[in-house]
Amino acid sequence: xxxxxxxxxxxxxxxxxxxxSHSSQSRNCTKNGIVKEGQQNGKxxxxxxxxxxxxxxxxxxxxxxxxxxxxxxxxxxYLRDFLRNWKIEKCNAATEREEQxxxxxxxxxxxxxxxxxxxxxxxxxxxxxxxxxPGPRFDVMERVSDDYNWMFRFTGRIxxxxxxxxxxxxxxxxxxxxxxxxxxxDVLEVYGSGVASTRHEMGTLDKHKELEDLVAEFLNVExxxxxxxxxxxxxxxxxxxxxxxxxxxxxxxxxTSLVLGARLSGATIRVFKHNNMQSLEKLLRDAxxxxxxxxxxxxxxxxxxAEGIYxxxxxxxxxxxxxxxxxxxxxxxxxxxxHSIGAVGPTGRGVTEFFGIDPSDVDVLMGTFTxxxxxxxxxxxxxxxxxxxxxxxxxSAAYATSMSPPIAEQIIRSMKLIMGLDxxxxxxxxxxxxAKNTRYFRQRLKEMGxxxxxxxxxxxxxxxxYMPGKLAAFSRHMLEKKIGVVVVGFxxxxxxxxxxxxxxxxxHTREMLDTxxxxxxxxxxxxxxxxxxxxxxxxPELYDETSFELDD
Amino acid sequence: xxxxRVKDYFSWLYYQxxxxxxxxxxxxxxxxxxxxxxLTIFAMVVYTAxxxxxxxxxxxxxxFSKMCGYHSTISN
Numbered sequence: 001x002x003x004x005x006x007x008x009x010x011x012x013x014x015x016x017x018x019x020x021s022h023s024s025q026s027r028n029c030t031k032n033g034i035v036k037e038g039q040q041n042g043k044x045x046x047x048x049x050x051x052x053x054x055x056x057x058x059x060x061x062x063x064x065x066x067x068x069x070x071x072x073x074x075x076x077x078y079l080r081d082f083l084r085n086w087k088i089e090k091c092n093a094a095t096e097r098e099e100q101x102x103x104x105x106x107x108x109x110x111x112x113x114x115x116x117x118x119x120x121x122x123x124x125x126x127x128x129x130x131x132x133x134p135g136p137r138f139d140v141m142e143r144v145s146d147d148y149n150w151m152f153r154f155t156g157r158i159x160x161x162x163x164x165x166x167x168x169x170x171x172x173x174x175x176x177x178x179x180x181x182x183x184x185x186d187v188l189e190v191y192g193s194g195v196a197s198t199r200h201e202m203g204t205l206d207k208h209k210e211l212e213d214l215v216a217e218f219l220n221v222e223x224x225x226x227x228x229x230x231x232x233x234x235x236x237x238x239x240x241x242x243x244x245x246x247x248x249x250x251x252x253x254x255x256t257s258l259v260l261g262a263r264l265s266g267a268t269i270r271v272f273k274h275n276n277m278q279s280l281e282k283l284l285r286d287a288x289x290x291x292x293x294x295x296x297x298x299x300x301x302x303x304x305x306a307e308g309i310y311x312x313x314x315x316x317x318x319x320x321x322x323x324x325x326x327x328x329x330x331x332x333x334x335x336x337x338x339h340s341i342g343a344v345g346p347t348g349r350g351v352t353e354f355f356g357i358d359p360s361d362v363d364v365l366m367g368t369f370t371x372x373x374x375x376x377x378x379x380x381x382x383x384x385x386x387x388x389x390x391x392x393x394x395x396s397a398a399y400a401t402s403m404s405p406p407i408a409e410q411i412i413r414s415m416k417l418i419m420g421l422d423x424x425x426x427x428x429x430x431x432x433x434x435a436k437n438t439r440y441f442r443q444r445l446k447e448m449g450x451x452x453x454x455x456x457x458x459x460x461x462x463x464x465x466y467m468p469g470k471l472a473a474f475s476r477h478m479l480e481k482k483i484g485v486v487v488v489g490f491x492x493x494x495x496x497x498x499x500x501x502x503x504x505x506x507x508h509t510r511e512m513l514d515t516x517x518x519x520x521x522x523x524x525x526x527x528x529x530x531x532x533x534x535x536x537x538x539x540p541e542l543y544d545e546t547s548f549e550l551d552d
Numbered sequence: 553x554x555x556x557r558v559k560d561y562f563s564w565l566y567y568q569x570x571x572x573x574x575x576x577x578x579x580x581x582x583x584x585x586x587x588x589x590x591l592t593i594f595a596m597v598v599y600t601a602x603x604x605x606x607x608x609x610x611x612x613x614x615x616f617s618k619m620c621g622y623h624s625t626i627s628n
Contacts, residue, residue: 065572068572068573069572069573069574070574072573072574072586073574073577073578076578076582076586079582121577121578122577148579467571467572467574468574468577469570469571469572469573469574469575469576469577470571470572472576472577473571473576526564526567527571528568
C-alpha cells in the first residue's frame with residue numbers, strides 16, 4: 001500500500017494476503033499454515049494483528065544538502081591530505097613507515113579517507129566513557145580535546161544523572177545492586193568469578209545446566225545451549241551447522257556476527273533484500289531449480305538467516321511469511337533474536353510469540369542475554385538433535401571459556417522474573433510498561449513530525465538526521481541538556497541516512513520520556529529536523545457521529 | 553525589540569548555513585577559507601549580473617522587436 005505522500009508505509013493483515021504476489025498455492029499454504037497454528041495454540045486474535053511499518057522517503061532538499069555537505073567535507077579532506085603529504089601539517093593519523101612508502105599504499109581507500117577526514121572531526125560523539133550502571137540515568141565522564149579530537153583528556157568532572165536513551169536496557173534489569181540480586185552474591189561466594197576452562201574440559205557447571213533448562217522452558221523448545229559471548233555465539237556456531245556445499249540466504253542488513261559466521265563456514269552466501277519475501281522466494285526457487293553452481297547438484301542444506309528485530313532500522317521480521325516459504329521449499333530457518341527476546345510479545349518470548357507461531361517451526365533460535373536480561377552471553381535453542389550436535393561440534397564449546405557463574409545467576413534471576421516464577425507480577429508489569437513506553441514515544445515523535453523508521457511495536461526507534469553537521473550538533477546539544485543519545489552514521493548506515501537511535505526502556509518513567517520529548521522538540525526546531533510530510537495538525541479531529549448516548 | 557528579533561533570526565539563519573554546509577565541523581581557518589571563497593564567488597556573480605544583464609536584455613529586446621517589425625512590414 002503506497003502512501004501518496006511519497007513515503008512507503010506498508011500495513012498488512014496477517015490472514016489477508018491478496019496484495020502479495022505469491023503463487024496461489026503459496027497463498028493457500030500461508031493461509032492454511034497460519035490459521036491451523038492459530039487454532040492449535042488457541043490464540044486466534046494475534047492473526048488479526050495489523051502491522052504498520054513505515055520507511056518514509058527523505059524530502060529532496062534534505063538529500064541534496066546531505067550530499068553537498070559530504071562533498072564540501074571531502075574537498076577539505078583532499079586539501080588536508082595534501083598538506084599532510086607534503087609535511088606542511090603534522091600527521092596524527094596512522095601512516096606507513098618510511099621504509100614502506102614504496103610498497104602498495106595501505107591507507108588510501110575510501111574507508112581510511114573517511115576515518116581521517118570526516119569521522120575524526122566529529123569523533124567526540126562516540127565512545128563516551130561512563131562511570132555508573134547503565135540504568136535509566138547514568139553518569140558520563142567529561143572529556144575535552146585540544147587538537148580537534150585527535151587526543152582526548154578527562155577533565156575529572158563527571159556529568160551526573162544523564163538520561164539514558166542509548167543503552168539496550170529494555171526491561172530495566174541492568175541497574176545497580178539491590179536486594180533482589182542477593183542470589184548473585186551467594187553464587188559469587190560459592191563459585192567465585194572465573195570458570196578457567198572450556199565447556200568440553202572442566203568448564204561445565206551445574207549453573208549452566210540449570211540455565212539451559214530454564215532457557216528451553218522459557219522459549220518452549222526442547223533444548224538450549226548457552227555461550228559466554230553473544231557475538232561468538234553467532235560466529236562460532238554457524239560454521240558448525242553449515243559447511244561447503246550448503247547455501248545460506250541472508251538478509252542484506254544482517255549483523256556482522258551473522259555475516260562473519262556465514263563467511264567462516266565456507267558455504268555459498270546469497271543476499272536477499274531487507275524483509276522482502278518476493279526477493280527471498282526468487283532466490284529459493286533459483287536454488288532449488290538450478291542447484292550448486294557448476295555441478296548442478298542439489299544443495300546439501302539451505303539455511304535462511306534473519307533477525308527478529310533489526311537494530312538499525314527498527315523493523316520486525318515478517319515471520320509468518322518466512323515460515324510459510326521455508327516449509328514450501330524445505331529450507332531451514334535461523335533467527336537471531338538478539339533485540340527481540342524479552343522485548344516483544346505479550347510475555348516477552350520474542351517474535352515467535354509476537355506473531356503467534358509455534359517455536360518448533362523455527363529450526364534454530366538464537367539470542368543474546370545482553371539486551372533484555374542485563375547480563376552477557378548468548379544461547380542457541382532448538383530441537384534436541386541440533387543442540388546435542390552443537391554441544392559436540394561448536395567451536396565456542398571447544399575453545400572458548402564458558403559463561404561466568406554470577407552472570408549465569410543474573411540471567412536465571414531475570415528469566416524467572418519475566419516468567420513470573422519468583423512469585424511476583426513484576427516481570428509482566430515491566431513488559432507492559434515497555435510496550436506502553438514504546439507506543440507513547442513513537443506516537444509523540446510521529447506527531448512532532450520527525451521521520452521514524454520501523455515497526456510501531458519495536459522498542460528501537462531510529463530517527464533520521466541525514467546531514468553530518470546535524471549529527472554532530474544534535475549529539476552535542478543533547479549532552480548539554482543531559483540526555484545521552486546514540487547517533488549512527490556511515491558505515492553502519494547508508495551514507496546519506498545518518499540517524500539517531502533511541503532505545504526505550506521499561507525503567508523510563510513518563511516524566512523522563514516527556515523531558516526527552518521536550519528536548520527533542522526544541523532540537524527539532526533549532527536544527528530543522530522535522531522532515532516528515534505526515535505531521536498531524538494541532539486541531540483535534542472532527543467526528544461524524546456523537547460518541548455519547550443521549551438519554552431520553 | 554524588533555531589532556533583537558531580526559538579529560536572532562539572522563544568527564539562526566547563519567547557524568543553519570553552518571550546519572548544513574558542515575562549517576560547524578571544520579576548524580576555524582578552514583571555516584574562514586570556505587567563507588572567503590564563497591563570498592568571492594557570490595560577489596563575482598553579483599558583479600557579472602550588474603554589468604551584463606541590462607545589456608543582454610537590451611540586445612534581446614532589439615533582436616525580437618526587429619523580427620516582429622520585419623514580420624509586420626511583410627504582412628503589410
